[in-house]
Amino acid sequence: MSALLELGEGNLFSQLLDRLKFYAHFEISNETGDSLNELDVMTIHYNKITDLQQAVFIKFPEMRQFSLSNVNSIDTRAALIKHFKCLSFDNLKQLGSHLNLIHDDEDESLTEQLLIEILVFHYERRISQIKRLNAMALYPTEEMIWNENVVPSAYHSSSGQVLALPKLNLQFLTLHDYLLRNFELFRLESTYQIRQDIEDAVFRLKPWKSEDGSTLFTGWARMAQPILRFAVVEVAKPYLGESKPSRVRADVTINLNVRTEVKSEWESLRRHDACFLVTVKPPNTSPTRYDLKGDFESQVGLTYVRGCEVEGMLDASGRVIEDGPEPRPHIAGDTRTFRVVLDANQYKIDLDEISKGNEDVYENLNILLRRKPKENNFKAVLETIRDLMNINCVVPDWLHDIVLGYGDPSSAHYSKIPNELPVLDFNDTFLDMDHIKESLPGYNVVVKENTKNPLALERPFRLTFHDVKDKANGESDDTSEKLLHVEPYTLEKRGPYPRNAPNMNKIRFTATQVEAIRSGMQPGLTLVVGPPGTGKTDVATQIISNIYHNFPEQRTLIVTHSNQALNQLFEKIIALDVDERHLLRLGHGEEDLDTEKDFSRYGRVNFVLAKRIELLNEVERLKQSLGVTGDVSYTCETSGFFFVYHVLPRWEEFNIKVRCDAEKTIPVETVGEAFPFHTFFDDAPQPLFNSNSLEEDMETANGCFRYIKKLFEQLEEFRAFELLRTGIDRSRYLLVKEAKIIAMTCTHAALKRRELVDLIFQYDNILMEESAQILEIETFIPLLLQNPEQGRIRLKRWIMIGDHHQLPPVIKNMAFQKYGNMEQSLFARFVRLGVPTVELDAQGRARPSISDLYKWRYKSLGDLPHVKIENEYRVANPGFTFEYQIVNVESYNGIGESEPSPYFFQNLAEAEYVVGTFMYMRLLGYPAEKITILTTYNGQKALIRDVITSRCGNNPLIGFPNKISTVDKFQGQQNDYILLSLVRSKTVGHLRDVRRLVVAMSR
Secondary structure, X not given: OOHHHHOHHHHHHHHHHHHHHHHHOOOEOOOOOOEOOHHHHHHHHHHHHHHHHHHHHHHOHHHHXXXXXOHHHHOOHHHHHHHHOOOOHHHHHHHHHHOOOOOOOOOOOOOHHHXXXXXXXXXXXXXXXXXXXXXXXXXXXXXXXXXXXXXXXXXXXXXXXXXXXXOOOOOOOOHHHHHHHHHHHHHHHHHHHHHHHHHHHHHHHOEEEOOOOOEEEOOOEOOEEEEEEEEEEEEOOOOOOOOOOOOEEEEEEEEOOOOHHHHHHHHOOOOOOEEEEEEEOOOOOOOOOOOOOOOHHHHHOEEEEEEEEEEEEEOOOOOEOOOOOOOOOOOOOOEEEEEEEEOHHHHHHHHHHHHOOOOOHHHOOOEEEEXXXXXXXXXXXXXHHHXXXXXXXXXXHHHHHHHHOOXXXXXXXXXXXXXXXXXXXXXXOOOOHHHHHHHOOOEEEEEOOOOOXXXXXXXXXXXXXXXXXXXXXXXXXXXXXXXXXXXXXXXXXXXXXXXXXXXXXXXXXXXXXXXXXXXXXXXEEEEEEOOOOOOHHHHHHHHHHHHHHHOOOOOEEEEEOOHHHHHHHHHHHHOOOOOHHHEEEXXXXXXXXXXXXXXXXXHHHHHHHHHHHHHHHHHHHHHXXXXXXXXXXXXXHHHHHHHHHHHHHHHHHHHHHHXXXXXXXXXXXXHHHXXXXXXXXXXXXXXXXXXXXXXXXXXXXXXXXXXXXXXXXXXXXXXXXXXXXXHHHHHHHXXXXXXXXXXXXXXXXXXXXXXXXXXXXXXXXXEEOOHHHOOHHHHHHHHHOOOOEOOEOOOOEEEEEEXXXXXXXXXXXXXXXHHOOOOOOHHHHHHHHOOOEEEOOEEOOOOHHHHHHHHOOOOOOEEOOHHHHOHHHHOOOOOOOXXXXXXXXXXXXXXXXXXXXXXXXXOHHHHHHHHHHHHHHHHXXXXXXXXXXXXXXXXXXXXXXXXXXXXXXXXXXXXXXXEEEEOOOOOOOOOOEEEEEOOOOOOOHHHHOHXXXXXXXXX
């Protein structure tokens, strides 16, 4: 009704009003605060309309038709206005007063139009949020991409500017509200990045209008190519109950007369990669120089932008080339055609516009644009969020209120949940008894006798916390001394070979690290704050190992922000006592693992098949050693029969011969003489039996049998791989049944959620590394990679490890970062809410003098003993007076910082100085792989690369440093020597964020 809504400057007001209306009718119960589903909303709406009909029937006979009509025919806006206009102004006031919609019917500001608007607003039928969301096109169009009110390009938090954006605060109304806000912000942030990519590519193509009106391109862009032909090849019929097409496919032809590596990048476009189709109608009739800071749309004549998803490249016969291990067929010439899938929702909207007489969008598309794969997962993430909103999202009861920001923030801590475990097997966590006493200073430690070896006080240790037992029995007393029973026990021998000995932990964990490990082993939510160099990865690895040994039937999901962090974690897990057949690494980063073994899906399938052959060969050798005839090692099934009918009887016969009782004692030599598998273990260290004691020889015999039994147990597990014939079926079985520890990045989890749920993927525990760097929604999605069982999620533990004092998730748009608070990770929100944390308090990365540069940011960060004692931390660095030094580099020819293109900051004097220092260090003998050059800007990184290439590229004595990177990209990594270029000479720049300073000083 306001005239402001009709004006251009009222656009922001209109958007704010829409947001107010949205939350005024949000699908939540006003009385209980519970979320309302679609049926609940419909029931409430119908009750409101029927109440209105009853009131009208009694009070206003002239609206008898309205009173007796069915609800569906009268609850639209147009129908309500039509019926209410039948009433006089006085009757409208009387009706509004009767329905408690107005308080004072004598108010002079009331008008007939306002009263009708109030009644319509209160009673009209609204499209449900889910239906509106499902009808939305996920790809942004030109109307959204360059709308400054929706996607602002400039925002300053100090300006007090108001925007019509959702915010990620501490609390949310419902899970639907939580997902919807994240959906909107993620979509807008992706749109901003897409805008930058389109502007960069189109400016580089330099379009201009020829004499005949066609568009020509005089430039070149790596990420975009002019379209030669575009044709919609399929519009499939809508599904039942829908109006949009079920699928729309098109063919796009481009010419790849470009460099070989660029051509290869285009040909490597994979299924589901998102691309954009652009129409430009440039106003200029000759190539002109663009103003990069000016209005983009008017300069290039941008008309339309439509998104699409690659299905594949077509071969010479017009068929889609499928992804797979087989080499791709050779295609002659430079012309390539891609089959793409268009957004069905957007296609329907465009067809509706054509029916109104508007231009056909798909007739004049002239640019195909691709994006970098790492930045191009937005559609899959948006689809995943939308899928979550379409199902009944089930979060474990012990987590639900904390995720929404309500209730006691410590309610999910292990000390507050009812199923806290009093007995924990810490396995090899503690090195000795002194280590236990140092790590648990608040407990009175009592040692239980080792039943097998009473004199042994060596690991592994099983701990019983009597305060937990007392609390479970209702006998808790805070004043009583806390009692801790420590039970050392001897691991059963796994076989006679040296390789059968388990890999043991060698790290002497600190008290806070032990508390983090204990918390991670217990059910519930664990937050570990790990300052730089405090061993976050070692703690994570030990938690995973302990869960694996304590709960062998449970499955653990590992999620990290980056492939590099995942690989570091995986390399440490491999080194521990974890059977590698239970490890699986999903995603495209496994090729960077520093190991010859392949832990990807197909790598693990190949491992299982190779291991099966190896085990069957062992069965054959065992058969020959026992003198059994027949082909018992042909399959896993035949080997199983061999174990039951030949191996077990011999073992039982042996047990009868060596059995002792009160009346019968047997000589020590009997064990060695009666043992039936001597020949099989001929290749083990001899002699097998030392005949020192009966118990020792029996343990050796049992260890040998365990070795044989495990061999057949593994073959039984691998039996499914004989029945499943295809690689994809085998890999799915491995993921769903065989693997116990599954690792992936948060991006992969978001991309593959639908596939994992369809496979009935299940897991019991989640461990997240780098949690403070992961977007809130990308942290939440891994919680829901499985369907609930009987309405309950089987998740038992959620361990989050991170550091909110270091850099948050990367958000490029300042409005979404600061105003929408999108940079807040779920980890940081939990810390702000007051969820209990374990803060690691001893660093072992840097010299104490260097760690002083960032220690002040943490409560009580100290140093581990080795950084004070070991020589490499105490001896001076040759050629340098100080352990760290801040150098003021003067301007070069009067020029300090420069900005050759917007936000591309460089400083030539600093670049030369840093490279000169690197060369000086190399001449002194410092290894190149131990030196890393960091900077706070991408522009400076590019400049330093150029200077290094120029100065050192042709000199094998100097070479290149280990890495040249930005501070942001180097988070989570470290090196012995860091050269840091801060670039800016006029302002502080990026270092105004103290979190970036902490990262820079702690590498």
